[in-house]
Amino acid sequence: MRKRLLSWVLLFALALSLLPMGTLAAEETQSWQEAYREYIQSDLENTAGSGYLDGAKEETRYFLFDVNEDSIPELWINYSTSAYGKRLCSYANRQVQVQNVAYGELSYIPGQSLVFTSGGHMGYFWDTVYHLENGNFKIAEEGLIKIVDNNGYEVSENEYRYTWNNQVVDKSTYESKLGAAFDTLQAVNPPQDGGLTYQEVLNALNTSKTPPETLYRQIIDKYKTGVDEKWTIQEFSENNLAYVCGYRPEHVGYAFMDLDGNGVKELIIGDTEYGIDGVIYALYSYADGSIKEVFSSGERDRHSLCDGGIILNDWSNSAWNNGRAYYRISGTTLSLKERIVGDKDKNGNYVQFYSTTENTGN
Structure with missing residues (x-):
């Protein structure tokens, strides 16, 4: 079972006057963003050349x-x-540190x-574990599976050759050494579309754009109005905000x-008093210059924050149909890690099903 966060260490009560939002010093923020932008542009030009x-x-x-x-x-x-x-x-020592990878897909x-x-190529498959030390990625463990003979012809499975750290x-x-070196159950993968396009990543790293915190303030101000005026559930809903805030508006807060x-902070709307459970009323994220609501909670559809940025979703449609799921956020979407669904x-008879994909259950 994943551990829920014990407290909202960054949660501010909206019933009080809004506090200035802390950000990284401009010089520090711009340095890594600008360094990545410059490297992305120069490496693409040097790698692809003008022709492609x-x-x-x-x-x-x-x-x-x-x-x-x-x-x-x-x-x-x-x-x-x-x-x-x-x-x-x-990024370390004010410059981009690069580890070239010949083949393979990423997880971390x-x-x-x-x-x-x-990943692999031409009958050779590499499994490589890197460790980030002092700002540089270094190979910690590496395995190789060879499925071809010396002439390049594929051999039967019982003739595959395995080496780990050149042994x-x-x-x-x-398989035992690989599992000990990297726990795939804790791993996070890039989104299915592979990530950002060239222009999207340059936009994301553009320090001249309006920072997310400034855009979030518009949402925070709306919640603060609801808190100050003690809006009802219906009024929060009519203003496209998490309606559950209407139960206890005096305890609504943000983080x-x-x-x-x-590198981009999300906006969390939660309860300052019930923060010991890590309950989240609504979660907002920033992408492509705009803010999007990732989810909001309801009475029978509750979200909480767990260690490591994991989102827990407890839901119930009835005494028979209910479940619990763990997600990671990727940009403005949720990616399922695992879940249990109960149903008849x-x-x-009441039974429970375990899955790691979205094609079954709720």
């Missing part, structure tokens, strides 16, 4: 993530052409500074937290 620059801009995907939770995201560049490879980037574990890439091992040992580690089977 437009095609590379259209096909390349970029993913910002915070693997060590220091509020400065890391950058994954996924060039669509295998000859270009991929880039695993971090927030807060543990661990990144995993897995020959059997399949069972290989800024970067839940997905992309064909014989009328």
Whole structure:
């Protein structure tokens, strides 16, 4: 069971006067953003060349993530052409640090500074675990599976060759060492579309744009009006706000937290008194210059914040049909990690189903 956050350490009561919103110092914020922008543009030009620059801009995907939770995201560049490879980037000492990755798809574990890439080419498949140390990604563990003979012909499965850290091992040992080096159950993957386009990532890193906190203030001001005027449930709903705030408007509060580690803080509306449960009334996120409501809670559809930025959703349609799910936020959408759904089977008995995909249950 995932641990819920014990307190809203950043939660401000809206019934009080609004406090100034803290931000990173401008110089610190701009340094990593501008460094990434410059690297993205120069690396694309140097890699693709002028002859294929437009095609590379259209096909390349970029993913910002915070693997060590220091509020400065890391950058994954996924060039669509295998000859270009991929880039695993971090920011340290006021410059972009780059680890070239030949093949593989990315996953990472927030807060543990661990990144995993897995992929192959021409009968060779690499599983590589990187550790972010002092601002640089270094290979911590690496495995190789070879499924071809010396002439390049595929062999039967019982002839596959496994090596871990350049030592020959059997399949069972290989899988055991991989599982010990990187726990895939805790891992986070880029969104299914691969991430941001070239122009989208440049826009996201554009420090001249209106910061999310400024746009969030418009929403906060609306909630504060509802708090000051003691709006009812219906009035909160009519103003397109989380209607459950109408139950206890005097205890409504807000917090800024970067839940997905992309360097952009989300706005959380919650309860200052019930914060021990990490309850979230509504969650807002920023993308492409605008604010979007990711979700809002109801009496039978409750959301809470857990350790590691995990969102817990407890819901119930009836005594028989209910469930619990854990999500991660990615930009302005939720990505399911795992869930349990309870319902009646064909014989009328209450049963529970476990899944990690959205194709069953609620």
